[in-house]
Amino acid sequence: MKYIFGIDIGGTNIKFGLINTDGKILLNDSIKTKSELGSDKTFDRIAEEIEKLRVEKNIEKSDILGVGMGIPGPVLNQETVVFFANFPWEENLNVSKLLGEKTGYKVKVDNDVNVITAGEVWQGAAKGHTEVLGVALGTGIGGGVISNGKLIAGIGGAGGEIGHMTIVPNGKLCGCGKKGCFEAYVSATGIERETESRLSINKKNKVWDIVVKKEIQKVEAKDVFDAAKLGDKFALDIIDYTTDHIAHGLSIVLHITNPKVVVIGGGVALAGDILFDRIREKIKAYSLPVCVEELKILPAKLGNEAGIVGAAALILN
Amino acid sequence: MKYIFGIDIGGTNIKFGLINTDGKILLNDSIKTKSELGSDKTFDRIAEEIEKLRVEKNIEKSDILGVGMGIPGPVLNQETVVFFANFPWEENLNVSKLLGEKTGYKVKVDNDVNVITAGEVWQGAAKGHTEVLGVALGTGIGGGVISNGKLIAGIGGAGGEIGHMTIVPNGKLCGCGKKGCFEAYVSATGIERETESRLSINKKNKVWDIVVKKEIQKVEAKDVFDAAKLGDKFALDIIDYTTDHIAHGLSIVLHITNPKVVVIGGGVALAGDILFDRIREKIKAYSLPVCVEELKILPAKLGNEAGIVGAAALILN
Numbered sequence: 041m042k043y044i045f046g047i048d049i050g051g052t053n054i055k056f057g058l059i060n061t062d063g064k065i066l067l068n069d070s071i072k073t074k075s076e077l078g079s080d081k082t083f084d085r086i087a088e089e090i091e092k093l094r095v096e097k098n099i100e101k102s103d104i105l106g107v108g109m110g111i112p113g114p115v116l117n118q119e120t121v122v123f124f125a126n127f128p129w130e131e132n133l134n135v136s137k138l139l140g141e142k143t144g145y146k147v148k149v150d151n152d153v154n155v156i157t158a159g160e161v162w163q164g165a166a167k168g169h170t171e172v173l174g175v176a177l178g179t180g181i182g183g184g185v186i187s188n189g190k191l192i193a194g195i196g197g198a199g200g201e202i203g204h205m206t207i208v209p210n211g212k213l214c215g216c217g218k219k220g221c222f223e224a225y226v227s228a229t230g231i232e233r234e235t236e237s238r239l240s241i242n243k244k245n246k247v248w249d250i251v252v253k254k255e256i257q258k259v260e261a262k263d264v265f266d267a268a269k270l271g272d273k274f275a276l277d278i279i280d281y282t283t284d285h286i287a288h289g290l291s292i293v294l295h296i297t298n299p300k301v302v303v304i305g306g307g308v309a310l311a312g313d314i315l316f317d318r319i320r321e322k323i324k325a326y327s328l329p330v331c332v333e334e335l336k337i338l339p340a341k342l343g344n345e346a347g348i349v350g351a352a353a354l355i356l357n
Numbered sequence: 358m359k360y361i362f363g364i365d366i367g368g369t370n371i372k373f374g375l376i377n378t379d380g381k382i383l384l385n386d387s388i389k390t391k392s393e394l395g396s397d398k399t400f401d402r403i404a405e406e407i408e409k410l411r412v413e414k415n416i417e418k419s420d421i422l423g424v425g426m427g428i429p430g431p432v433l434n435q436e437t438v439v440f441f442a443n444f445p446w447e448e449n450l451n452v453s454k455l456l457g458e459k460t461g462y463k464v465k466v467d468n469d470v471n472v473i474t475a476g477e478v479w480q481g482a483a484k485g486h487t488e489v490l491g492v493a494l495g496t497g498i499g500g501g502v503i504s505n506g507k508l509i510a511g512i513g514g515a516g517g518e519i520g521h522m523t524i525v526p527n528g529k530l531c532g533c534g535k536k537g538c539f540e541a542y543v544s545a546t547g548i549e550r551e552t553e554s555r556l557s558i559n560k561k562n563k564v565w566d567i568v569v570k571k572e573i574q575k576v577e578a579k580d581v582f583d584a585a586k587l588g589d590k591f592a593l594d595i596i597d598y599t600t601d602h603i604a605h606g607l608s609i610v611l612h613i614t615n616p617k618v619v620v621i622g623g624g625v626a627l628a629g630d631i632l633f634d635r636i637r638e639k640i641k642a643y644s645l646p647v648c649v650e651e652l653k654i655l656p657a658k659l660g661n662e663a664g665i666v667g668a669a670a671l672i673l674n
Contacts, residue, residue, distance in 0.1 A: 114647065122647075171511055171512050183613075185613060185614070187504060187505075187507075187509045187511070187516070188504075188505070188507050188509065190504075190505050192504045192505065192613070192614050192615075193615070194488055194504070194614055194615020194616060195488050195615055195616065195617045195651060196615055196647040196648070196650070196651065197615070197647075198611075198612065198615040198645060198647045198648050199504070199613065199614055199615045200613065201612040201613075201615070201645060201647075201648070202612060202613060204612050204644075204645050205608075205609045205612045205613070206605055206608060206609065206643045209601075209605055209643075216645060218642070218643070218644075218645070284526075288523055288526055291522075291523060292522045292523065292609055293613055294515075295515065295518040295519060295521050295522045296500075296502060296509070296516065296517065296518075296519060296522070296610055296613050296614070297502070297509050297511055297516055297613070297614075298509075298510070298511020298512055298513055298514070298515040298516045298518070299511060299512065300512045325535070326523045326526075326535070327521075327535075328515060328518060328521050328533060328535070330431065330439075330513040330514070330515045330518075331513070331515050331518070333513070334512060334513065
């Protein structure tokens with residue numbers, strides 16, 4: 041049996057998985073990221089951890105096929121990180137070369153949402169498919185587009201940047217500085233902004249009831265879904281508004297890459313059927329029949345392990 | 358030297374090119390399509406024409422690498438035409454097999470806009486690039502998306518169907534039955550509809566002056582561009598409106614596949630700088646810097662020969 045290390049670098053923790061070529065996770069581990077130590081020191085610590093885990097599991101170096109890694113930010117050629125979205129590290133860092141030299145293994149790197157998508161294709165909801173759109177609906181929105189079995193990076197690593205498609209010209213201001221981005225409408229932050237705006241003129245609803253009971257009276261996207269599940273009309277209106285925008289945005293991608301599966305993960309996706317049922321219904325009005333007839337819109341399956349499993353998948357592709 | 362036949366099946370004519378592996382066109386020819394004779398008879402006639410041209414040029418059968426073909430409609434695996442957009446022929450016809458058997462050559466087929474895009478990549482404005490968006494702005498709107506050097510077909514051949522992305526929810530009715538499609542706004546037909554609508558309440562402009570002089574008083578997109586070039590404000594407003602929608606629609610694709618080159622052809626693109634200058638300027642407001650900094654938006658180069666050159670390119674890929 042051969043093995044792969046899958047690594048998921050987050051702002052707080054670096055997660056490690058030792059995964060066999062069947063996709064089984066043999067070992068899960070994590071260390072603090074401590075990005076303030078700089079990139080070189082961090083990759084030293086990663087190399088040490090990899091070696092520690094390999095020895096712990098008594099695996100020969102020759103049985104390690106490589107190291108896959110997911111990072112937040114655009115990546116070129118699965119080697120070079122254009123910039124790290126969370127860390128003040130150098131731009132255009134060839135992580136593949138750097139960690140390759142420190143470990144002696146083949147190293148492939150990709151954007152975290154691309155990695156999650158690759159994981160869902162290898163072992164999750166989109167298992168075995170070659171035409172897939174992966175979507176992370178969280179604080180922000182990320183996308184991973186797989187066509188002809190390969191991730192689309194584009195010339196600057198911005199392939200799959202679906203969060204910044206303009207869906208409403210001159211619409212809501214987005215964190216990126218543009219207006220009307222998909223992310224400004226359908227991310228958790230977007231849902232919260234819309235809800236706060238509506239609450240400012242309507243407090244007779246269950247969302248407000250939930251919010252006032254909290255220590256810090258701040259709306260969270262989850263409050264809206266919770267109130268909607270209780271049948272609250274105010275909350276259901278926001279869900280309709282949001283899912284209509286999600287359906288519109290996703291339908292656009294269907295006409296460009298015509299995927300078989302759209303896999304949606306991230307915190308907002310945890311809302312479940314109340315979200316997915318509406319998206320599946322609303323997307324039809326925005327789409328040519330050929331784009332939706334055989335389409336499956338599915339919740340992500342791998343959850344917290346998507347990052348390490350997907351990172352390992354990079355090495356097998 | 359080796360040779361390829363490139364064939365472009367249109368509603369009226371079938372064009373033939375004999376092209377060498379350097380992209381040089383040795384011979385141009387055409388026959389009437391006569392689609393009413395049915396698919397089988399038509400492909401018999403195509404096979405006969407190929408043989409006639411080969412003998413005429415005194416080329417050995419073994420020096421023919423294959424036959425590439427562009428057709429209007431979605432295509433799977435560069436083999437099977439899901440349906441012919443213009444002809445009442447059978448669905449899911451494996452043209453590759455059918456014409457392969459009739460000629461003895463390897464045959465590859467693709468959608469006409471995909472083929473044109475492949476041609477522009479092989480010998481035209483996007484020569485040598487692997488990340489390209491090809492756009493045909495004509496009576497309708499078609500797209501060809503090339504990522505990682507390959508055309509994106511998707512599961513139903515609807516990859517690159519950018520004409521039917523919804524850019525204005527609940528917007529103008531499109532010929533496909535949906536509302537707010539890109540095509541409804543930026544095709545020649547879309548420009549003409551918008552112009553007719555505006556002319557109905559404003560006839561004091563140069564577009565109207567041009568239209569009334571015609572035998573049949575019908576607006577054509579070209580009239581608008583002609584009036585705009587004379588400085589007519591009414592026409593310039595329509596150009597601004599149209600190019601703003603073009604910029605919005607194209608910017609969306611930039612965030613999905615992050616191409617290096619957007620090549621725009623078709624009748625509307627013949628308007629030239631007045632169109633391209635505005636698109637290049639307006640697209641910035643809709644796009645993340647990473648998507649436009651190194652982007653080139655170029656007019657197609659191959660013109661009428663794009664179909665046969667692109668069809669030949671399929672065989673080399």
